[in-house]
Amino acid sequence: MSHQMSDQKKVKLWDFPVRLFHWALVVAIVTAWWTNRQLMIDIHAIAGYSVLALVLFRIIWGFVGSSNARFGSFIKGPDKVIGYAVKIPTGSMAELTYAGHNPAGGWMVVVLIVLVAIQAISGLFASEDTFLFFDGPLVAHVSSDVARIMNWIHRTNINLIYVMVGLHVFAALFYLVAKRENLIGAMVTGVRTVPVEMAARFAQIRFASPVVGIAILIVCGLIVWGMVTVARG
Numbered sequence: 001m002s003h004q005m006s007d008q009k010k011v012k013l014w015d016f017p018v019r020l021f022h023w024a025l026v027v028a029i030v031t032a033w034w035t036n037r038q039l040m041i042d043i044h045a046i047a048g049y050s051v052l053a054l055v056l057f058r059i060i061w062g063f064v065g066s067s068n069a070r071f072g073s074f075i076k077g078p079d080k081v082i083g084y085a086v087k088i089p090t091g092s093m094a095e096l097t098y099a100g101h102n103p104a105g106g107w108m109v110v111v112l113i114v115l116v117a118i119q120a121i122s123g124l125f126a127s128e129d130t131f132l133f134f135d136g137p138l139v140a141h142v143s144s145d146v147a148r149i150m151n152w153i154h155r156t157n158i159n160l161i162y163v164m165v166g167l168h169v170f171a172a173l174f175y176l177v178a179k180r181e182n183l184i185g186a187m188v189t190g191v192r193t194v195p196v197e198m199a200a201r202f203a204q205i206r207f208a209s210p211v212v213g214i215a216i217l218i219v220c221g222l223i224v225w226g227m228v229t230v231a232r233g
């Protein structure tokens with residue numbers, strides 16, 4: 001008997017706020033990185049504040065958002081992570097597919113969020129005294145020792161971001177090319193195409209209201225904007 005490709009079904013995977021968060025984060029980080037090189041420090045700062053607002057939103061959404069956006073649903077213990085990692089090379093798609101982040105990817109998500117948060121927060125205390133003469137909004141509120149350490153963190157941590165984003169994008173491309181699984185498209189459209197027999201696990205996702213998500217994001221933006229404005233005095 002010949003084996004036919006099983007029927008495929010489109011299933012909803014990522015809510016709109018998660019997707020907006022992801023691609024806005026990418027745009028903001030690339031903007032911050034590029035404007036630094038072009039010495040457009042005001043745009044650099046705005047991009048950095050945007051990262052801060054996005055991260056704040058994502059942390060809240062990790063507790064009140066859709067079930068598969070919640071940290072509790074994708075942060076797994078070392079046994080699960082190792083058990084998953086060893087299956088990546090040879091495992092079937094049925095074994096490797098989660099209706100959210102897989103146990104290995106879940107930790108990458110945490111690492112990326114922490115690293116970009118460290119970058120944005122350290123930026124608030126960073127200064128450039130050579131030819132831009134720019135102080136982050138919190139520099140005036142801390143000792144010069146603290147400011148110096150924050151400057152160092154800001155210059156050093158970006159290298160960790162390069163490495164981890166590199167691994168992250170490599171993993172996404174690996175799934176696309178080696179596993180023929182388009183996780184990137186799912187992060188764009190929110191929809192993934194899976195064999196019908198896998199659809200049941202996606203039907204269990206409980207989606208939170210996207211309107212509530214956007215409202216939280218706007219409030220996070222206002223909080224960061226207010227904080228920066230107050231700190232600037």
Ligand code: HEM
Nearest residue numbers: 018026029100101102105109112113165169172183184187
């Ligand atoms: C500055 C660069 C990037 C950062 C900081 C970043 C960060 C993140 C974060 C934090 C998540 C978790 C999403 C959530 O649950 O809210 C994520 C997921 C994801 N990212 Fe990125 N990302 C970056 C660039 C990219 C690029 C360029 C691609 C595409 C090639 C990509 C593809 C994905 C995919 C496919 C997922 C979902 C993975 C899964 O299905 O579990 N990312 N990324």
Ligand code: HEM
Nearest residue numbers: 032036045048049051119120123124126127128136155158
């Ligand atoms: C996640 C967001 C951010 C990213 C990715 C980022 C990235 C960078 C990079 C790559 C540099 C160059 C470091 C070097 O010279 O090697 C830099 C420098 C700098 N950034 Fe950011 N930054 C971010 C957020 C911020 C924020 C929010 C502020 C302040 C409002 C800020 C203020 C500065 C300053 C003052 C410098 C110059 C520091 C120096 O020359 O030592 N950054 N940033």
